[in-house]
Amino acid sequence: xxxxxxxxxxxxxxxxxxxxxxxxxxxxxxxxxxxxxxxxxxxxxxxxxxxxxxxxxxxxxxxxxxxxxxxxxxxxxxxxxxxxxxxxxxxxxxxxxxxxxxxxxxxxxxxxxxxxxxxxxxxxx
Amino acid sequence: xxxxxxxxxxxxxxxxxxxxxxxxxxxxxxxxxxxxxxxxxxxxxxxxxxxxxxxxxxxxxxxxxxxxxxxxxxxxxxxxxxxxxxxxxxxxxxxxxxxxxxxxxxxxxxxxxxxxxxxxxxxxx
DNA sequence: ATAAAACTTAGAGTCCGCTCTAAGTCAAGG
DNA sequence: CCTTGACTTAGAGCGGACTCTAAGTTTTAT
Numbered sequence: 202x203x204x205x206x207x208x209x210x211x212x213x214x215x216x217x218x219x220x221x222x223x224x225x226x227x228x229x230x231x232x233x234x235x236x237x238x239x240x241x242x243x244x245x246x247x248x249x250x251x252x253x254x255x256x257x258x259x260x261x262x263x264x265x266x267x268x269x270x271x272x273x274x275x276x277x278x279x280x281x282x283x284x285x286x287x288x289x290x291x292x293x294x295x296x297x298x299x300x301x302x303x304x305x306x307x308x309x310x311x312x313x314x315x316x317x318x319x320x321x322x323x324x325x326x
Numbered sequence: 327x328x329x330x331x332x333x334x335x336x337x338x339x340x341x342x343x344x345x346x347x348x349x350x351x352x353x354x355x356x357x358x359x360x361x362x363x364x365x366x367x368x369x370x371x372x373x374x375x376x377x378x379x380x381x382x383x384x385x386x387x388x389x390x391x392x393x394x395x396x397x398x399x400x401x402x403x404x405x406x407x408x409x410x411x412x413x414x415x416x417x418x419x420x421x422x423x424x425x426x427x428x429x430x431x432x433x434x435x436x437x438x439x440x441x442x443x444x445x446x447x448x449x450x451x
Numbered sequence: 452a453t454a455a456a457a458c459t460t461a462g463a464g465t466c467c468g469c470t471c472t473a474a475g476t477c478a479a480g481g
Numbered sequence: 482c483c484t485t486g487a488c489t490t491a492g493a494g495c496g497g498a499c500t501c502t503a504a505g506t507t508t509t510a511t
Contacts, residue, residue, distance in 0.1 A: 211457070221502050227457090241507050259433045267498065281447065288444035291480055295437045298430050305423050305430075308384045312420045316421035322406065336487075347470050350489090366477050368488055392468065458507065465500070476489065481482105 206248045207237075213246040217254050224254075232257060232267070232274050263298055331373045332362075338371040342379050349379075357382060357392070357399050388423055 249261035362370045401408035
């Protein structure tokens with residue numbers, strides 16, 4: 202447990218910001234490969250697991266559904282014959298990200314307009 | 327009903343992309359002011375209502391919770407004494423938008439890396 | 452040796468944001 | 482007149498993504 206490459210669920214939860222519940226849930230639904238276990242059967246997360254979890258978190262926070270992430274994860278565990286599907290998923294996600302960026306950018310000016318308006322009103326009093 | 331400034335629920339649903347259910351739900355929870363009614367008690371949406379709904383949709387799609395939107399809407403229905411709160415909500419939302427834009431932007435390169443990788447693998451075969 | 456903390460599982464519960472149902476009213480066309 | 486279809490309400494149901502409980506086992510610390 203002092204091994205820097207071998208973290209318990211709790212330690213992994215702390216490092217990732219996910220709860221222990223969520224880590225086990227992600228494993229159960231196939232987002233995370235069954236991780237290594239201790240003699241007593243407790244989960245041990247490797248540096249590699251941590252990196253994968255970090256990637257998952259970014260997929261999530263940039264708007265990919267858990268369902269699609271599961272499909273992607275499954276493909277990653279299969280062979281080269283899934284490259285096409287994985288490529289398609291990443292391209293689709295890139296499009297989603299670009300679309301979202303546009304949406305955010307274009308709404309920003311409306312928000313700034315409101316901020317200016319309220320700020321002016323405030324100064325008037 | 328031929329009045330261009332007076333739309334039924336269905337027409338408003340079509341124009342906004344929200345369902346009739348959602349429009350009534352938004353009114354019920356205070357996101358939309360009680361709209362004008364026909365003699366028979368049916369909802370009639372004005373151009374103004376449509377604009378407000380459009381603004382709500384952008385707040386939603388850029389990540390504001392319905393709860394906060396309700397608070398903002400309530401403030402908008404109250405007086406000048408709520409300018410401070412409205413300003414704070416808009417500033418908070420601007421920060422959320424900017425943060426999200428950064429997050430999306432920084433993850434984009436990771437996605438592009440994956441896309442390149444899969445594309446290369448594909449070409450090799 | 453033993454108490455406390457952390458682990459295990461399957462499955463139930465929660466929160467959000469709708470989405471729909473049930474039961475009834477109303478307006479227009481044939 | 483009567484059917485069709487749109488409307489009304491309160492409240493139930495749903496899908497997604499966790500989040501927690503219950504009941505039991507293991508590890509760690511004293």
